[in-house]
Amino acid sequence: MNKCVLLLAVLCSALSHADQVTLRADVWFPMNGEPGSANPGYMIEVADKAFAAAGHSIDYANMPWERAVAEVRAGKIDCAVGAYKEDAPDFVYGDQHLGLDTQAFFVKKGTPFRYTGNLEDLRNVSIGIIGGYSYGEDFDEFIKQPGLSVQSISADNALEQNIKKLLAGRIVTTLDSVPVVRAKIKEMGVQDQIVMAGQFGEPTPMYIACSPAKPTSKQYVAILDKGIRDLRASGELKKILDKYGLEDWQ
Known part of the structure; x- marks a missing residue:
C-alpha cells in the first residue's frame, strides 16, 4: 500500500513539472504558420522538439501580433514567436536566435x-x-x-x-x-x-521571446537554447529547414 502511495506521489510530481508552454504570434510563414497543419512553421517545429526533449508540450495559436506582444508582456502567454529584440526589449531572450x-x-x-x-x-x-x-x-x-x-x-x-x-x-x-x-x-x-x-x-536576428512577468521564462529560453544546439548537432535542424526550403543561419 505504501509503495502504491509513493508511486502515485512520484507520478504526480513528474506531471506537475510537465508544463504546457503557450506560444502566440500572427501567421508569419515559414517561421510560423497555421496551428495543427502539416507545416506549422520551422520555429514551431523547433520549439516543439526542444520543449518535448525537456518533458514539456507546446500550445501554439495565432492572434494579431500587437495583442500577442501585449499578452506575453502581461504574463497571460508564455512566449511570442518570431520576435526581434526591437519589438519587445523587455522580454526574456535566449542566446540562440532562430534565423536572420x-x-x-x-x-x-x-x-x-x-x-x-x-x-x-x-x-x-x-x-x-x-x-x-x-x-x-x-x-x-x-x-x-x-x-x-x-x-x-x-x-x-x-x-x-x-x-x-x-x-x-x-x-x-x-x-x-x-x-x-x-x-x-x-x-x-x-x-x-x-x-x-x-x-x-x-x-x-529572430527569437522566440518569453514573458518578463513569468518566473519560468529564463528556464524556457534555456530549454530553447539547448534544443537548437542539440537539433543542429544531430542534423534534425537541417531536416526541418529543408522541409521549408531554408538553410541554417549559422
Whole structure:
C-alpha cells in the first residue's frame, strides 16, 4: 500500500513539472504558420522538439501580433514567436536566435516606387505596415511624423490584407520579411503581380521571446537554447529547414 502511495506521489510530481508552454504570434510563414497543419512553421517545429526533449508540450495559436506582444508582456502567454529584440526589449531572450530576417519594400508590378536606402523616399507614398511590429528605431520614429500616409493593420492575416491593398491600389508599398512575403504571394497565386522594391536595413536576428512577468521564462529560453544546439548537432535542424526550403543561419 505504501509503495502504491509513493508511486502515485512520484507520478504526480513528474506531471506537475510537465508544463504546457503557450506560444502566440500572427501567421508569419515559414517561421510560423497555421496551428495543427502539416507545416506549422520551422520555429514551431523547433520549439516543439526542444520543449518535448525537456518533458514539456507546446500550445501554439495565432492572434494579431500587437495583442500577442501585449499578452506575453502581461504574463497571460508564455512566449511570442518570431520576435526581434526591437519589438519587445523587455522580454526574456535566449542566446540562440532562430534565423536572420531580411526586410524589403514590395509593390504591385508596374509601380515606379523604389526604395534607395533613404527614408525620405517614403515621404510621398502610402505605406502598409503591421501593428505592433518594430521596423527598426529609425523607421519607427520616421513614420510618427505628421503628414505621412501610413496604414497599420492589426490582424492575424495582416500581411495578406496588405498584399490585397497593394493589388487594389489602396497603398503604394508594404514593408515586410522577404521570405514571408514570397511565401504568402505564392500561396495567394499572385507572385507574378508583386515585386520587391528595395531591401530595408540589415538582416535581423529572430527569437522566440518569453514573458518578463513569468518566473519560468529564463528556464524556457534555456530549454530553447539547448534544443537548437542539440537539433543542429544531430542534423534534425537541417531536416526541418529543408522541409521549408531554408538553410541554417549559422
